[in-house]
Structure formats: C-alpha cells, structure tokens
Amino acid sequence: MSSLDQPLILGIETSCDETGVGLVRGCELLGDEVASSVDQHARFGGVVPEVASRAHLEAMTPTVRRALDSAGVKLADVDAIAVTAGPGLAGALLVGVSAAKAYAMALGKPLYGVNHLVGHVAVDQLEHGPLPKPAIALLVSGGHTSLLLMRDLATDVQSLGDTVDDAAGEAYDKVARLLNLPYPGGPPIDRAAREGDARAIRFPRGKWGDGTYDFSFSGLKTAVARWVEDTVRDGREVPVNDIAAGFQESVVDVLTRKAVDACLEHGVEHLVISGGVAANSRLRALAEQRCAEAGINLRVPRPRLCTDNGAMIAALGAEVVAAGLPPSSLNLATDTSLPVDRPLAA
Amino acid sequence: MLILAFDTATPAITAALCQSDAEGGALVRAAASTVDARHHGELLTPQIRDVMARAGADLGEVTHIAVGIGPGPYTGLRVGLATAHALADALGVPCHGVATLDAVALASGREEPFVAATDARRKEVFWARYADSRTRTGEIAVDRPADVDTGGLPVIGHGAQLYTEVFGAAAADPEPLYPTAAAIGEIVLRRLAAGEPLPEPRPLYLRRPDAVLPGAPKKVRQWQT
Numbered sequence: 001m002s003s004l005d006q007p008l009i010l011g012i013e014t015s016c017d018e019t020g021v022g023l024v025r026g027c028e029l030l031g032d033e034v035a036s037s038v039d040q041h042a043r044f045g046g047v048v049p050e051v052a053s054r055a056h057l058e059a060m061t062p063t064v065r066r067a068l069d070s071a072g073v074k075l076a077d078v079d080a081i082a083v084t085a086g087p088g089l090a091g092a093l094l095v096g097v098s099a100a101k102a103y104a105m106a107l108g109k110p111l112y113g114v115n116h117l118v119g120h121v122a123v124d125q126l127e128h129g130p131l132p133k134p135a136i137a138l139l140v141s142g143g144h145t146s147l148l149l150m151r152d153l154a155t156d157v158q159s160l161g162d163t164v165d166d167a168a169g170e171a172y173d174k175v176a177r178l179l180n181l182p183y184p185g186g187p188p189i190d191r192a193a194r195e196g197d198a199r200a201i202r203f204p205r206g207k208w209g210d211g212t213y214d215f216s217f218s219g220l221k222t223a224v225a226r227w228v229e230d231t232v233r234d235g236r237e238v239p240v241n242d243i244a245a246g247f248q249e250s251v252v253d254v255l256t257r258k259a260v261d262a263c264l265e266h267g268v269e270h271l272v273i274s275g276g277v278a279a280n281s282r283l284r285a286l287a288e289q290r291c292a293e294a295g296i297n298l299r300v301p302r303p304r305l306c307t308d309n310g311a312m313i314a315a316l317g318a319e320v321v322a323a324g325l326p327p328s329s330l331n332l333a334t335d336t337s338l339p340v341d342r343p344l345a346a
Numbered sequence: 347m348l349i350l351a352f353d354t355a356t357p358a359i360t361a362a363l364c365q366s367d368a369e370g371g372a373l374v375r376a377a378a379s380t381v382d383a384r385h386h387g388e389l390l391t392p393q394i395r396d397v398m399a400r401a402g403a404d405l406g407e408v409t410h411i412a413v414g415i416g417p418g419p420y421t422g423l424r425v426g427l428a429t430a431h432a433l434a435d436a437l438g439v440p441c442h443g444v445a446t447l448d449a450v451a452l453a454s455g456r457e458e459p460f461v462a463a464t465d466a467r468r469k470e471v472f473w474a475r476y477a478d479s480r481t482r483t484g485e486i487a488v489d490r491p492a493d494v495d496t497g498g499l500p501v502i503g504h505g506a507q508l509y510t511e512v513f514g515a516a517a518a519d520p521e522p523l524y525p526t527a528a529a530i531g532e533i534v535l536r537r538l539a540a541g542e543p544l545p546e547p548r549p550l551y552l553r554r555p556d557a558v559l560p561g562a563p564k565k566v567r568q569w570q571t
Binding site (some may be wrong): 044045046051053061065075090094096097098100101102103174178225226330331333334 | 385387388389390391392394395405420421424425427428429430431432433434435436437549551555556557558559560563565566567
C-alpha cells in the first residue's frame with residue numbers, strides 16, 4: 001500500500017523545551033520542524049518551565065506553518081491531529097494541547113492525545129519501517145530512562161523498569177556542571193569522553209546486577225562529585241576527559257547491559273534505543289557491539305529523530321489511527337505523569 | 347463582521363459569538379461563561395463549540411478572532427492565546443487582542459471613574475484606572491493590594507473581592523468579577539469600526555519568569571571538613 005492511501009497526520013509536541021510539529025503518512029516522514037528554547041535555558045543549567053511555556057506560545061503556529069510548507073501540504077489535507085498529552089511540563093503541554101484542539105475543531109478532524117514516551121519509540125518507524133512485534137525499547141532522555149516491552153505501539157506497551165532517581169540525561173547535565181562543561185551536558189561529555197581514557201577511573205554502576213530493569217544514576221553523579229572535590233582539594237588538575245569517559249562508560253554499560261538482558265529474558269530479537277541520549281556515540285557503539293554478540297537486531301533512529309520532535313507524535317498518531325482507536329474528546333486533559341502503558345491518553 | 351471572542355486570563359472561561367449590528371454595536375449571538383480556575387485547558391474548546399452550536403453558526407463564517415491577552419495567571423492565559431492563534435491560522439482570519447481588564451471594565455457599564463483589579467496570585471493584583479467603562483486612563487500594573495493607588499475610587503473585579511480587607515468600602519460593590527467574552531468582542535468590533543488600533547494577540551505577562559541562576563555545585567563531602 002502506498003503511503004498516499006494512508007491518512008495524513010499532523011503531530012504537535014510541546015512537553016519540554018522543543019516546539020515540534022511533524023507531518024506523517026504511515027511510516028513516511030513528510031515534514032518535521034522544531035523550534036527550540038534550549039538557548040534560553042542554558043544559563044540556568046536546566047529547563048525553566050515558564051520560559052519554555054512562553055517560547056512554545058510564540059513558536060506554535062509559525063512552526064505548524066513551516067512544517068506544512070516543508071511537507072508541501074495544506075492544513076486542509078490533514079486527516080487527524082495528534083498531540084502530546086503527557087508526560088511533560090504542565091504549562092508546556094497545555095500550549096500544544098490547546099493549539100491541537102483548536103486545529104482539530106476548526107478543521108473538523110479527529111484529535112488524538114498521545115504519550116510522549118511511546119512517541120520516542122514510534123519515531124523509529126519513520127527511519128526503519130514497521131517495528132517488529134514484539135520489541136524491547138530503551139528510552140533514554142533528559143527526563144526519562146525506561147525499558148519497555150513493546151507488543152504493539154498503539155495498544156500494548158509494558159514498562160519493565162525505570163530510573164529510581166535521576167534520568168540518564170539529567171545525570172549528564174549534572175556531571176557537565178561539575179566539570180564546567182556547558183548545558184545540555186550530553187554532547188560536551190560525549191566529546192570530552194572521546195579524548196579520555198574510559199578505564200582510567202572506574203565509577204560505580206548503579207543497580208548493576210540487582211535483578212531488576214530499574215536504573216539509578218544519582219549515586220554515580222555523587223561519586224563523580226566526590227572525585228572532583230578530592231582532586232581539587234589535593235591541588236591536582238581535574239582530568240575532565242578521563243572523568244567524562246569513566247562516567248559515560250558507567251552509564252552506557254548499565255543501559256546496554258540491562259537492555260540486552262531484557263531482550264534475552266523475554267526472547268525478543270529487536271531492540272530500539274531512542275530519546276535524546278540515544279544520540280550519544282558511545283551508547284550507540286556499545287549497544288551495536290553487545291547486540292551483535294547476542295544476536296539482537298538493533299534499531300536506533302538518527303539523532304535528529306531521537307530528540308523531542310513533532311514527527312514522533314505524528315508517527316504514534318498514525319499507529320493509533322491505524323489501530324482504529326477512538327479519538328480523544330475536546331475536553332482532553334493534559335497528564336504530566338501519563339504512564340507509558342497508555343499510548344493514547346483518555 | 348462575525349467575531350469569535352474568548353478569554354481565559356481569570357478563573358472564568360468565557361466565550362461569545364458577536365456580530366456587528368446596523369448601528370456599529372455588537373449583537374451577541376451566543377455566549378457562555380464558566381468559573382473554574384484549574385480547567386481552562388479542558389473547558390475552552392468545548393465551550394466555543396457549544397457557543398457556535400447555540401448561535402447556529404459555523405466556524406467557517408467567523409471573520410475575526412478576539413482574545414483576552416491578560417494580564418492573568420500565565421498557564422490559563424496561554425490556553426486562550428494558543429487556541430486563538432491556532433483557530434485564526436486554521437480559519438485564515440485575523441486575530442486581535444484585548445486587555446482582559448478592559449473587558450472587566452466594559453462589562454461593568456460604569457459611567458464614573460473606577461479601578462479594575464484581577465487576581466495576579468502571589469498576594470498581588472493586576473489593576474488599572476478607568477474614567478468610565480470604555481476608557482482606561484493609565485497603564486496596567488501589578489502590585490500588592492495595599493500599594494494600589496485607588497485615588498479613593500471604587501474598585502471592581504475579582505481582585506477587589508479577594509482583598510476587601512485592604513480596599514475596604516471601595517470594594518463594596520466589586521461586580522463584575524470577571525471579563526465577559528461579549529465585552530471582548532464588543533471592544534474589537536467598536537475599534538475595528540472606528541479604525542482604531544488593537545493590540546497584537548500576545549500575552550501581557552508583566553512579570554519575568556521565575557528563574558534563578560545556579561550557584562556552585564553543592565559540596566558532597568562537607569560533612570568531612
């Protein structure tokens with residue numbers, strides 16, 4: 001079936017600091033535009049919710065227009081609107097959901113409030129085609145670190161484990177601050193780590209071998225802080241590159257080990273890694289190596305699709321429409337802690 | 347002109363469909379208001395849909411969107427603005443802003459000078475002075491109630507009702523507490539007819555976002571020193 005036979009889905013994402021709008025037919029990506037307020041948050045060392053919400057309002061309709069233009073379609077061509085209903089920042093979510101409702105009402109088209117976390121997995125279909133069922137998904141970002149058993153993107157998502165404290169990306173941001181590296185911390189730590197020796201300092205592996213699929217990165221962050229403080233107290237130069245490499249190795253070691261274990265335990269042959277941290281070069285390399293050793297097919301979307309965007313929401317919307325699920329009503333509420341086992345919000 | 351007007355900058359969610367009449371005034375085809383400070387996001391679009399249905403009109407007939415631009419609590423305020431921007435974009439019609447306090451003032455119908463005040467949270471009010479219901483005489487400000495220079499004038503609006511102990515007898519008759527969308531629509535109709543400028547549909551925040559620059563990372567070994 002050519003993608004032209006499939007409905008055109010407009011996806012809107014405003015759960016954090018990126019205003020994302022995507023246009024998708026089935027597994028085909030037609031348009032993907034993002035306006036980011038990350039520069040406004042950088043000096044605060046993290047996302048400031050009110051700053052993000054203000055930026056979403058400014059960027060919302062212009063980003064919709066840019067996405068339509070880049071996709072070469074008209075608003076009237078849109079068959080359904082999908083929007084992130086949660087999880088995310090309350091005020092930020094509300095801008096996207098309000099706009100999505102207005103578009104749906106004005107166009108007379110159905111509205112689907114969908115799950116941001118599941119969207120991160122669904123986006124892989126735009127790059128690698130339909131997701132085999134079942135698949136394991138490792139979702140790693142600034143706000144989330146989850147292992148998911150995906151039997152069906154639209155109807156059957158099960159959480160296997162989650163972080164019990166900091167998200168992986170949050171640990172990157174905090175360690176970057178300790179090392180005087182800029183925010184967001186992922187890219188600069190990745191760069192520094194490439195110049196360092198990952199075996200020079202062995203940092204602890206949180207919840208390593210505890211028999212769960214949960215994660216913990218708070219202790220690791222504290223271990224790095226202690227190391228930096230001790231080094232400074234002793235009047236030695238802080239070996240930024242080696243610390244970055246040792247920290248990163250600890251994070252990706254646990255992430256990939258638990259993801260591969262989950263595949264093996266559940267007899268699943270396909271692993272998807274997505275979310276902002278999936279752009280990390282060492283995570284990709286180690287996951288490739290370990291999946292190859294274990295005979296697992298690894299799928300990682302290109303970095304542009306791993307970070308927050310509207311295409312991932314449109315991709316999940318396409319799945320939800322294809323599954324024949326009922327649309328959301330216009331009184332759809334945002335849910336800042338929408339659980340991952342609900343791909344479609346009420 | 348057929349104007350779809352709404353405001354979410356106060357605890358009230360209010361929507362109305364207004365049509366210009368032969369005398370340049372506003373004929374309200376349908377209107378609705380709900381007071382629910384925590385559910386603007388859920389209630390606004392269904393309320394607009396209901397107002398359109400009761401007016402027997404189709405969204406495609408709307409010629410202008412008019413929206414309250416606050417000031418007001420930010421999360422609710424943005425619901426109205428995001429809705430207005432998207433509706434105007436989808437319908438291909440212009441969108442105009444109206445200061446929410448101006449709609450409170452117009453809805454009061456008062457012919458003598460007064461002060462209008464709405465809740466700004468954090469023990470403050472958004473307020474402005476008016477010569478009459480149609481004429482604001484100063485800038486909109488945000489202050490603690492005790493710092494509002496009322497000039498001995500009556501104070502109306504939700505801000506007056508919340509702080510009667512501060513405003514005293516001046517707040518004895520605070521109605522209307524909230525703006526009406528009909529007033530938002532009437533202000534836009536009148537100004538468009540008179541060729542007067544209208545504000546852009548952009549929020550009046552009046553405060554900068556709360557955000558503190560991070561200090562040095564906390565020491566993790568301080569118990570040892």
